[in-house]
Amino acid sequence: LGLFAHVFFSLVLVLLSYTDYLKKIIIFVFKKLKKLNLFKKSDEASFSLKLDEYSEYMTEMKDNKKAMFLIIFLSIIQITAYFSVTYFVYRAFRLDTFSFFDLLAIQSIVYIVVSFIPTPGNAVASESGFYVLFQPFFPPAVLIYAVLIWRFITYYLNIIFNGGVLIIIKIIEIVSRKLQRNSSYKI
DSSP states (O other), X not given: OHHHHHHHHHHHHHHHTTOSHHHHHHHHHHHHHHHTTSOSSOOHHHHHHHHHHHHHHHHHHHHOHHHHHHHHHHHHHHHHHHHHHHHHHHHHTTOOSSOHHHHHHHHHHHHHHHTTSOSGGGTTHHHHHHHHHTTTTSOHHHHHHXXXXXXXXXXXXXXXHHXXXXXXXXXXXXXXXXXXXXXXXXX
C-alpha cells in the first residue's frame, strides 16, 4: 500500500506539471472530499492557487535542468544517509553477516510502508515496521535496543538538534534587538 501510494502520488505530481486536465481532476476530487467534510478549513480557491504555484514551480524546474539534477542528487545523498543509520546501528552491535545494501534495501521498505500512516513522525508505525522487518537481521536479544537507538537517532535527535538551533536563533534575535535599542539611545 505504501509503495502504491508513493508511486501514485509521485506520478500525479510529475503529471501535474505537464497537463491542466489533471488539475481539473484533482479539483473535482477535492470538491467531493470536501462534501464529506474531510477538508473543513480549506477552500477551493486556495487549493487551486497551491496547484497553480506547484505547476509553475515544476515548469521552472523543467527549464533549469542543472538545478533539477542538483536537487535530485542531493536528495539521493540525504535519503541514503538517513537510511544508512540502520547499518551503523547494526555494526554498533558488532554484527556483520549482512551487507550495507541489504540493510539499506530493507530500511527503504520500512520507509515506504510507514510513510503514509498519518501519525506524528509515523510514531509506533516506524518502530513496529523496523521491529518486524529487521527480525532476520538482528538477534532477538538486541532487536529492541536496535529499534530504540535507530529511532532516537532518526527522529528524536533531529528534534533535539533543530530545537537547539531554534533556541540559538531566538537568543541571537533577542540580543540583536537589545543591541539595536541600546545603540539608538546613544545617538
